[in-house]
Amino acid sequence: MTGKPKLYYFDGRGKMESIRWLFAAAGIEFEEEFLETREQYEKLLQDGDLLFQQVPMVEIDGMKMVQSRAILSYIAGKHNLYGKDLKERALIDMYVEGTTDLMTLIIMYPFSSAEDKEKKRAVIIQKATNRYFPVYEKILKDHGQDFLVGNQFSWADVHLLEAILMVEEKKSDVLSEFPHLQAFKARISNIPTVKTFLEPGSQRKPVPDDKYVKTVKRVLQMSF
Structure with a gap:
């Protein structure tokens, strides 16, 4: 046992990618076990490892944690990325929930039918530019600080950068109206741990492809 956290998920982004991002930003090395067969998934179920019969699952500090939000909160709290008091934590939670709403649309995008994809891409861009990005633009403008909360690097910053990059994959100039x-984006991308994660060869996953979609559907026996 190496003591490194171990991540159980598919070899792709999905709900595990934000967990990979947060570990990487905290400078924590982790291992991964990729689910490729239904049998692997059923063994986790039979062993009682998946409390709600869902992945992601992360083995850390003697726990087998499920539910993305709980995992992320634990990592952020453990590695000083969750603010210095309850008020800052509440702000981080609010901002993270906003980016999560946007990212959920993008996570589900690869599972859309071919005829729906252009429509859903337009919805993602519209919501990013009209509902979500204006909020973070105003926060940064109003307080004039480098980070979203408490003028220190936090989970909220990591999550927002991930969301920005995901939307840019749908429209490269999406930040043109948000100086x-x-x-x-430039500041957070140059934080050493984040910069390393953004470089080729890291454990960051690429844009989901057809192979990823087929694997998820096969393992989870999804019909759509």
């Missing part, structure tokens, strides 16, 4: 977010 503070452009500067934020």
